[in-house]
Amino acid sequence: MSNPIRRIAINTGGGDAPGLNAVIRAVVVSAIKRGWECVGIRDGFNGILCPERYPEGGVVRLTLDKVRGIAHLGGTILGTTNKGNPLKFPVTMPDGTTQEIDRSDDVLQFFAKEGLDALVSVGGDGSLTIANALHRKGLRVVGVPKTIDNDLDKTFTTFGFDxxxxxxxxxxxxxxxxxxxxxxxxxxxxxxxxxxxxxxxxxxxxxxxxxxxxxxxxxxxxxxxxxxxxxxxxxxxxxxxxxxxxxxxxxxxxxxxxxxxxxxxxxxxxxxxxxxxxxxxxxxxxxxxxxxxxxxxGSPTSFDRLAALRFGAAAVRGLDNGLSGVMVSLAFPNVDYVSLEEVAGRMKAVPMDSDTLQTGRDLGICFGD
The missing domain is CATH 3.40.50.460 (Phosphofructokinase domain)
Incomplete structure (x- = not known):
């Protein structure tokens, strides 16, 4: 992972969330500023694994023109899906049944063939679990936490929640x-x-x-x-x-x-x-x-927009500093990095000693218990 970075990829997976386009813009602008080329993978990893679905190409070059004026827009210009997990990719067998197979090696081979040196993976628990698995197989990866549910561990909040x-x-x-x-x-x-x-x-x-x-x-x-x-x-x-x-x-x-x-x-x-x-x-x-x-x-709030821009820029900064296998995390007042191992497969539920929950009880709100 000491090789210099020349080209990076970014993808967005799982459910859409306000702020995804802001992350994409920040990653692309920050990468180009460093002299790197940036490409986007369509619909999670489907742009790589199902190229036949994309006559215009499942992987597209992201230029400054492509990301100009998108930070305030909802959705994601790359598309997203929760049905394209390369670790458990659904395929139709000859007998008509559907089975899940591991196609992560296909992703790694594509990165090697296309000269892609790193991946910025934007998503929730599922996407970051995939990112961690690819990192363990040798791919240089930085994750960006995304979910409106705010249920990812090791970050104060995720963009989209606000x-x-x-x-x-x-x-x-x-x-x-x-x-x-x-x-x-x-x-x-x-x-x-x-x-x-x-x-x-x-x-x-x-x-x-x-x-x-x-x-x-x-x-x-x-x-x-x-x-x-x-x-x-x-x-x-x-x-x-x-x-x-x-x-x-x-x-x-x-x-x-x-x-x-x-x-x-x-x-x-x-x-x-x-x-x-x-x-x-x-x-x-x-x-x-x-x-x-x-x-x-809809458009992200100013809080989510700024968080997403900070996350995208920090992801590129992390790659530039030699980091991999980490997730960008919001730890007030700064952005930090935590190991994907600490995030993958874990969920952040509302703790029973939460100050916010206690506030609700003090206000007389019924929680049904």
């Missing part, structure tokens, strides 16, 4: 007036399969009365009691924020589609379940709003 919370909070602000006008229960389902950061932060910021997160199994009767308690005080409406991965004390989550070859399980429907149960127990009209992928779209 934008998602900001939008969810605005939605809650709007729902207060309509819920109060109709004296309804409004149940707002937000993303968060295994960690409740979005629900917690937006719920507290947006004045929710109950917040249900995956880390705290909830008793629906306690949530109903919170609603009835507000009614007795003359507050005839309630806002309930539900993370998609929230689960009642019986442990049953709502799964839209189970995990299968090529992609993880899809959750959803807990908002509907909670609304129905609350309506039955309180006799009040309950409506559901599912924010879903609205949380992923």
């Amino acid at each position: 934008t998602a919370v900001d939008f969810a909070t605005e939605c809650l602000d709007r729902l207060h007036s309509t819920a109060e006008s109709h004296q309804r229960i409004m149940v707002v389902e937000v993303m968060g399969r295994y960690a409740g950061w979005i629900a917690l932060h937006s719920g507290i910021s947006g004045g929710a009365h109950s917040i249900l997160i995956p880390e705290i199994p909830f008793d629906i009767d306690k949530v109903a009691a919170k609603v009835r308690g507000r009614d007795k005080l003359g507050r005839m409406y309630s806002i309930v924020v539900v993370a998609e991965g929230a689960q009642p004390v019986d442990g049953h989550r709502e799964v839209l589609a189970p995990a299968e070859v090529g992609h993880a399980e899809r959750l959803g429907g807990m908002g509907e379940r909670v609304a129905k149960a609350l309506q039955e127990r309180t006799g009040k009209d309950a409506r559901v709003v599912v924010l879903g992928h609205l949380l992923r779209g």
Whole structure:
């Protein structure tokens, strides 16, 4: 890994998040400033592993013109996917069945053939686990943490999270007036399969009365009691924020589609379940709003935009300083680097001693426990 860098690649994998384009811009500008060429891999690693899908090329050269004016845009100009894991790549067998095979060597061979000296891998836990595996096989890699769920370990926050919370909070602000006008229960389902950061932060910021997160199994009767308690005080409406991965004390989550070859399980429907149960127990009209992928779209907030630009520049700086097998991390007030080994396969859940969680309890918010 001591060879000088001449060409680097960048890819974006997993779910999209506001700030991805800002990272791409920062990486490209910082690389070109050092005299390096930069290319982008389309749709995770699919641009390498499935070149037949890209008549215009699965790997594209990224020039200053290509990244001019993209930092404020949502999405990613490179595309992304959660179905192209080279460690478990889905292939159709002659008998029509689908199996997962390890195609990581194909990625390494492509890098060697194309004279690509390093990879900046932008993504969440899955993408960084892949990055770590490629690093262990000898590829020079720096990871950049991305997820709106904020569930990556070893970084204070991930870009995309602030934008998602900001939008969810605005939605809650709007729902207060309509819920109060109709004296309804409004149940707002937000993303968060295994960690409740979005629900917690937006719920507290947006004045929710109950917040249900995956880390705290909830008793629906306690949530109903919170609603009835507000009614007795003359507050005839309630806002309930539900993370998609929230689960009642019986442990049953709502799964839209189970995990299968090529992609993880899809959750959803807990908002509907909670609304129905609350309506039955309180006799009040309950409506559901599912924010879903609205949380992923749109321009990044200034915080996420700056974090993404800092991460992209720091990734190139790290490569220039000889680092590999690390992830850029936000450790106030500076950006730092942590080993991918410490991040891969780990998730950052809301801790029960979280100051933010304790703030919610002090404000009288019901967490269903």
